[in-house]
Each structure stands twice: as C-alpha cells, then as structure tokens.
Amino acid sequence: MTLDPYPPPEDLGEILFTEEKISARVAELGREISEDFAGQTPLLIGVLKGSAIFVADLARAIPGPVELDFLAVSSYGEATRSSGVVKILKDLDHDIADRPVVLVEDIIDSGLTMRFLVEHLSAQRPSALRTCSLLVRNSAEVGGVTLDYVGFRIPASFVIGYGLDVAQRYRNLPYIATYRQG
Numbered sequence: 563m564t565l566d567p568y569p570p571p572e573d574l575g576e577i578l579f580t581e582e583k584i585s586a587r588v589a590e591l592g593r594e595i596s597e598d599f600a601g602q603t604p605l606l607i608g609v610l611k612g613s614a615i616f617v618a619d620l621a622r623a624i625p626g627p628v629e630l631d632f633l634a635v636s637s638y639g640e641a642t643r644s645s646g647v648v649k650i651l652k653d654l655d656h657d658i659a660d661r662p663v664v665l666v667e668d669i670i671d672s673g674l675t676m677r678f679l680v681e682h683l684s685a686q687r688p689s690a691l692r693t694c695s696l697l698v699r700n701s702a703e704v705g706g707v708t709l710d711y712v713g714f715r716i717p718a719s720f721v722i723g724y725g726l727d728v729a730q731r732y733r734n735l736p737y738i739a740t741y742r743q744g
C-alpha cells in the first residue's frame with residue numbers, strides 16, 4: 563500500500579525547525595524553568611489546542627515536580643488571520659491563587675491572546691506568572707507583557723506542525739514548516 567505524502571507538497575513550504583532542533587530547544591527551556599522554580603511546583607498552563615504537544619514535551623523536560631492545567635480560547639476558526647476577539651472556551655480546573663504559574667503558548671502572532679490571558683490570570687493572584695511561547699513572530703506586539711521563555715523567533719509566514727494547525731490539520735507533524743497558501 564502506498565500512502566499519499568503528508569502534507570501534500572502543494573501545502574508544505576520550508577522546514578524551519580527540525581524535530582532535533584525543537585527537542586534541543588525544549589530541553590533548554592525545561593532546564594531554565596526548573597532552575598527558576600527550584601524548590602517549587604510550577605503549574606504549567608497550556609493554551610489548547612496549539613500548545614498541547616509543546617507543553618507535553620516541556621513538562622517532561624522539567625526533572626522536578628510540575629502540575630498541568632489547560633485553557634481553551636477561541637481560535638482563528640478556519641481562517642489564517644485573527645478575528646481580533648479572544649473568548650475563553652474552557653477555563654482552568656485549578657485555583658491558581660498563590661501558585662507559581664507558567665502560561666504556555668504555541669505561537670504569539672499579534673500578541674492579542676497572550677495579553678488577554680495574562681490579564682485574565684493575573685486577576686486570580688498567582689504567586690508568580692511567567693510566560694512561555696514556543697514561537698514568537700517578529701511582528702508581535704506584546705505591549706506591557708514580558709515574554710520570559712521563548713523557543714524561536716520567526717518571520718511573517720504562517721507555520722504548521724508540532725501542534726500548529728491549519729483548519730485542525732498538521733498538528734502531528736514532528737517538525738515546524740511554513741504553510742504554502744493558495
């Protein structure tokens with residue numbers, strides 16, 4: 563049996579980060595987080611669904627105790643551009659008051675989602691709130707928000723793989739590539 567190539571060649575642009583490159587960077591981020599939170603149990607909050615794969619690897623790159631929770635926010639839908647509105651579709655299960663928290667995103671594009679979530683979580687008075695994103699687009703405007711842990715900075719093109727999708731596809735690619743549109 564022969565399988566069709568996945569992604570089809572007309573969708574796949576350039577591979578920006580290989581599986582090896584991602585895993586080496588995730589290991590470094592895990593080390594940084596464990597040093598910064600030594601003696602504590604940080605709560606990693608993944609933003610569904612894009613950061614699910616990243617947060618699963620990041621948690622395993624932290625040798626000490628961690629807890630996990632997830633938030634879901636409104637996505638771009640089928641579009642590859644932000645609608646400009648962020649809505650919480652699933653809130654946290656844990657109470658984060660007095661807890662050290664690391665908010666984990668897949669990518670910061672406009673910065674809107676991150677700015678909204680930092681405000682939403684700070685209002686619940688965690689003992690610490692750090693931000694982590696696997697990718698940050700060069701054009702992102704994060705306003706007053708500090709990005710504490712950044713995997714890679716990327717230029718404008720839309721990307722797929724390692725959690726990132728186009729209309730729910732390609733999250734399972736082990737690498738990150740640009741998506742060839744139209």
Ligand code: IMP
Binds near residue numbers: 670
């Ligand atoms: P922001 O609010 O504009 O920063 O958008 C952040 C969210 O948009 C991310 O968490 C992703 O879910 C989605 N997103 C932005 N750029 C891309 C991309 O290149 N590929 C896949 N998803 C993206």
Ligand code: MG
Binds near residue numbers: 611612613
């Ligand atoms: Mg996302």
